[in-house]
Amino acid sequence: MNKIILTALSLLATSFVQANEADSFPNQPIKIVVPYAAGGGTDIMARQVGRTLSEIIKQPVIIENKPGAGTAIGATAVANSTPNGYTLLWGDNATYATNTALYKKLSYDPVNSLKPVSTILTGSLVLSVNKDIPVNNVKEFIDYVKANPQTMSYGTAGNGTPHHLMMESLKIANDNLNIVHIPYQGEGPAMQDLVGKELQAMFSGARIAAAQSKDGKIKILGASGKKRNQIVPEIPTLSESGLPDFVYEYWHGISAPAGTPDAIINKLNDAFKQTLANEELVQWIATSSGAYLKSSSPEEMTDKINQDIIKSKALVQEIGLSLD
Structure with missing residues (x-):
């Protein structure tokens, strides 16, 4: 055939x-x-x-x-x-x-x-700081980091995670903010050190941040997405907080x-x-x-x-x- x-x-x-x-x-x-x-x-x-x-x-x-x-x-x-x-x-x-x-x-x-x-x-993830950092919104956080170079550190769930890349994006979008990355083996240990004041800031899931914020141990400043995070709807997005082009x-x-x-x-x-x-x-x-x-x-x-x-x-x- x-x-x-x-x-x-x-x-x-x-x-x-x-x-x-x-x-x-x-x-x-x-x-x-x-x-x-x-x-x-x-x-x-x-x-x-x-x-x-x-x-x-x-x-x-x-x-x-x-x-x-x-x-x-x-x-x-x-x-x-x-x-x-x-x-x-x-x-x-x-x-x-x-x-x-x-x-x-x-x-x-x-x-x-x-x-x-x-x-x-x-x-979206949310940006939080430990309770002793004298800022209450995203703009104040950025100004504070710029005024205190090489004294600030942020934690993440590890290298290459969304937590890491979000903060690096935020740094780049704001004249390469001078804040040092400390990678952890997961989000939980990083949050413990944020509460313990060994870290100054981090992006994290809203649920873990909300639990610590409710007890007054950290302050949540903003959410990274186009819309507000539904766990903390009272928290503005970063784009609502003076960074109109920042969405991650x-x-x-x-x-x-x-x-x-x-x-x-x-x-x-x-x-x-x-x-x-x-x-x-x-x-x-x-x-x-x-x-x-x-x-x-x-x-x-x-x-x-x-x-x-x-x-x-x-x-x-x-x-x-x-x-x-």
Whole structure:
């Protein structure tokens, strides 16, 4: 038989199989890989979203934790999975963008080995200072740092984390503020030292900051996002506080292995869109993390990844940071 005809028949058969798979999808449990440890904030959010998703697709949703290597272990596992829609990745802007700037070699390619499904949420961190720093808003903080060079330090959850990159962005946006970075193994230890006055400032999650602020141990000055953080809605954003161009948000999104058929991606996208519109879930996310649920089309998530890669590379190059 003519080779061209054989090729055409093979493609037709493949299309037929894929169409049948898409029509019946999903007909078995879906696994969502979370590249962070069990019990952490991302894991807890993923499990809550997974429960609602399960109700919509009428199939179990299994959360599997694969932490390590700056989310690369989990991302690589998904990238190497069968592209049938049953293994998905819950990644964040580090997974999809920042890692390309921080690491010279990655075990996965965020652009070519993963296929976007939908964004999940967007959120902000908050800027806090210890209670003895004589400032009450962002402008006063910036002026105080400028007036006290080389005497201020800030803590983060580690090198290359959003906490770190946000403060470095703030420094750059304000004439390269002279405040020293002290990286920690996680947000909790850094917050302890902020309360203990060994640090002067830090960006952190709103929940951990609100707990300390309520007891008068720290002062929250501003939130980093476009909107106010829902845990501390009384706190203005940095853009409301005299820095109109300063917006730095983290975001999470779902992707599948490259090669997953578009028909299955579209089915998943519709399922996540319905999931994220659930009012109980919207309220739970708001009160637990202060974030905003936000779905997108696969194309919109692709654009977001590409834009963030460009921004991340520019920022990381400016501050001279590399993690390998």
